[in-house]
Amino acid sequence: MVVENTNEQITAQEENKELFGQLTKRNEQYMMSLDKALIAGNISEEKRVIIYNEMLKNLINGQKSGQTARQIYGTVTERTNDLLASPKDNDTGRSEDWKIMLDGGLLMGAMFALITGISAFIGSGQGSEMGIITMILNFIIGGFVILLISKNLPNKNKGKKGNTLRYILVSTSGMLGWMFIMTASMALLPSSINILMSAGVNIAIGVTAFAAKMYFKRKLNIRGGLF
Structure with a gap:
């Protein structure tokens, strides 16, 4: 199971690199700012990879109709707060x-x-x-x-x-x-x-x-x- 999860992680990371290269400059800046905010919020790298994989796919689809990351997910601050508050991305609502x-x-x-x-x-x-x-x-x-x-x-x-x-x-x-x-x-x-x-x-x-x-x-x- 650990090996399987690791393989999935590597696959998602490689896919993210490819997807990131397809972003517009504005969406690229959005994702870079979000990454800094989530790192500051102690979201693990594994979770960030999963989050970005889904977001990048949605952003690229949105770009086809002229949508920006902000139009899809709101401001970086709003998206960060949503992710930090999500049980899926925050194993517990309580610190050590x-x-x-x-x-x-x-x-x-x-x-x-x-x-x-x-x-x-x-x-x-x-x-x-x-x-x-x-x-x-x-x-x-x-x-x-x-x-x-x-x-x-x-x-x-x-x-x-x-x-x-x-x-x-x-x-x-x-x-x-x-x-x-x-x-x-x-x-x-x-x-x-x-x-x-x-x-x-x-x-x-x-x-x-x-x-x-x-x-x-x-x-x-x-x-x-x-x-």
Whole structure:
């Protein structure tokens, strides 16, 4: 079966090369732009070959009547979104757990750092109560809690009784556990280890973490998180 699939893959690749040479300049540019977009969207080469094989045949047929790729498939962005949303071309609608944890951790860490920093800045202007170890724990535990919550969203388990109740229990216990660990670290760890950070440092960490969240979400095409 593997050999058969490989042979089909090679045949489709060779056919695509021949078909691509028959495209008009406008359609050729469309396909090149689409290829870049799908690569950025983490669509595997095997799937792209199959997608292009079907599209190229349709485009060449459309060229006979003067149709362009945009008229047939819409803009490159629209076609890309359709393919990324298609179950056929996206094995799962959800990224790996570590990606969701990374995305959630950066978001929660950024929010907590910004809130703490801004509160301290507006208030007395003194160092915040959150130390460096607490900050690190916030990123890690926050990401883990977001991962748990995302895995138990009610619409992820349609047809299963009690999934809404489970979601409420998991999200509530997760958030309470998160806050307990954060509070305990601030209360129990000495300031010589859990070094307090100024408002400006907290704000800078928050902005950087949020920028990193946006970058990795797009770069890794992270799907399945809460935000």
